[in-house]
Amino acid sequence: MSGLRLDGIRSRALGPLDLTVAAGELVFVSGPSGSGKSLLLRAVADLDPHEGEVWLGEAPRSGIAPATWRRRVGLLPAEAFWWAETVGEHLPVTRSTHADQATSTLPPAILRLPKPLRRPPGRVSNHPALPDPSTITDWLVHLGFTPDVLAWSVTRLSTGERQRLALVRLLAQTPEALLLDEATANLDPSNGARVESVVETYRKRQGAAVLWVSHDPEQRRRIGGRSLVIRNERLEPEA
Amino acid sequence: MTLIYLSPFDLGLASILVLLLAAMSWRLRLGIERRVLIAAARSTVQLMLVGLVLKVLFAQTSLPLIGLMALVMLSVAGYEVMQRQKRRYRGVWGYGIGALSMFLSAFTVTLLALTVIIGVEPWYQPQYLIPLLGMLLGNTMSGIAIALDSLTRQAWDSRGRIEARLLAGGTWDDAIEEVRRDALRSGLIPIINAMATAGLVSLPGMMTGQILAGSPPMEAAKYQLLIMFLIAAGTGLGSMAAVWIGSRRLFDDRQRLRLDRLAAANRSS
Structure with missing residues (x-):
């Protein structure tokens, strides 16, 4: 349960910006194309050089290892890239070693599993907590997949499937804050609604701060939350 | 003869x-x-x-003169490595990574060969040192140039995948792992092929030279073998050094992928 606080974020064509997203709060950001919405999210995730500090709860980003920061403050880019063969290999947990009796009887909620965790060697490090397989299955089903999608080759995925699965991949690293860049841009309305519901469930259950870049006014109205616009390199409340 | x-x-x-x-x-x-x-x-x-x-x-047989000669050879080789890059590192790195890796590999391997293996007296006797160093530099130069070029090209092309791995909570090491492995492999393949076909297709240049100069063929073959082993080791070491320094340079202290540290594409290579 930690909020996200941006303090004087300034990059190429942006800022300085200050913004506080409380734990469990949802903030939409919109703005014309090229106004720096994606740049803002990339700056928060610390992918581009920029000035300013970001706080997750009481912890300043500069005091946290970059890899840990990016796991805890999860960015869903507008275009999802995949580096391994199958979908499942991208998840920070192997289903086979985790799908034992003990966890599968538990309710499909996000579980804070105690250490030590079994995870594939050489993969994502610094993982204090991973969701159990039933949680991941739950997300997959909610997004319109069957669990065997994890065995699929990423090359056969459509753009929309990639986008939805990228959300699962992101949530599987149990981020404490979410940065979503046009998370439903390539989706038809029904799949868009599925993504919205999974994000909303995650936000409420985990108390995650969510910063959501969306160009869809309908979506902003439908879900609610605070709406901001980037105008002249500044963040302003939406009129 | x-x-x-x-x-x-x-x-x-x-x-x-x-x-x-x-x-x-x-x-x-x-x-x-x-x-x-x-x-x-x-x-x-x-x-x-x-x-x-x-x-x-x-x-x-004067050490300062030989050192000067070696330095000239190294600096030309360093320039050549830089010339062969499609996307060079900006600043001193463009020249430095290649030159430093060649210095580390070619010079140490030559020194090792002269003192331990051949046992030349004094070790800097130019008749041995200069040709050995030349062959090592020439070959490590190709290996390093290919490996570095492959590293920067691939990093440039797979920016999305590298950043995806960073976003998934991976370290820079995880994120560049595959690109780095491919780069090393492509740097090492020429010398591996050369070793594998040596003598079958053509006689290697140095062996040919020794035979023409009247050495017994077996002696020439043994020297050629020695050189090949040295070149393989030198190329391997040099490529590893270059790819390691190069891949580290692609990331900054906050482990961001910094493709802006590469210059715009070079048309001639």
């Missing part, structure tokens, strides 16, 4: 062949006659100069 000295007339005869090639290029409109002639002229001047320099060097 004694060495038959080549007269300028002999070389002149051979050069007629090159002139013939240039004439054919002109006749067939290949458009490379100028380049053929310039390259031939360059190699004539360069090799004659080196011959002269080595003659002076061999007569003196």
Whole structure:
């Protein structure tokens, strides 16, 4: 349960910006194309050089290892890239070693599993907590997949499937804050609604701060939350 | 068997062949006659100069002079590595990564060969040092150039995948792992192929030279083998150093992928 606080974020064509997203709060950001919405999210995730500090709860980003920061403050880019063969290999947990009796009887909620965790060697490090397989299955089903999608080759995925699965991949690293860049841009309305519901469930259950870049006014109205616009390199409340 | 000295007339005869090639290029409109002639002229001047320099060097066995020669060789090789990059590192790194890796690999391996393996007395006897260093530099140069070029090209092309791995909570090491492995592999494949086909397709240059100079073929073969092992080790070490330094340089202290540290694409390579 930690909020996200941006303090004087300034990059190429942006800022300085200050913004506080409380734990469990949802903030939409919109703005014309090229106004720096994606740049803002990339700056928060610390992918581009920029000035300013970001706080997750009481912890300043500069005091946290970059890899840990990016796991805890999860960015869903507008275009999802995949580096391994199958979908499942991208998840920070192997289903086979985790799908034992003990966890599968538990309710499909996000579980804070105690250490030590079994995870594939050489993969994502610094993982204090991973969701159990039933949680991941739950997300997959909610997004319109069957669990065997994890065995699929990423090359056969459509753009929309990639986008939805990228959300699962992101949530599987149990981020404490979410940065979503046009998370439903390539989706038809029904799949868009599925993504919205999974994000909303995650936000409420985990108390995650969510910063959501969306160009869809309908979506902003439908879900609610605070709406901001980037105008002249500044963040302003939406009129 | 004694060495038959080549007269300028002999070389002149051979050069007629090159002139013939240039004439054919002109006749067939290949458009490379100028380049053929310039390259031939360059190699004539360069090799004659080196011959002269080595003659002076061999007569003196002076360490400072030999060191100077080695330094010139290294700096030219470093420049050559930089020239062969499509996307160079900006600033001093563009030159430095290649030159430093070659210095680390070619010089140490040469030194090892001279002192431990061949046991030359003194170790800097130029008749051994200069040719050995030259062969090592020449080969590590190719390996490092290929490996570095592959590293930067692939990093550039797979930016999305690298950043996706960073976003998934991976370290820079995880994120660049595959690119790095591919780069190393491509740097090492030429020397591996050369070792695998040595003697079957063609006799390696140094062995040919020794045989022409009258060495017993077995001795020439043994020297060639020694050189190949040294080159393989040198190329491997050099490529690893270059790819490691290069891949580290692609990320900053907050482990962001910094493709802005590479210059714009170089059309000539």
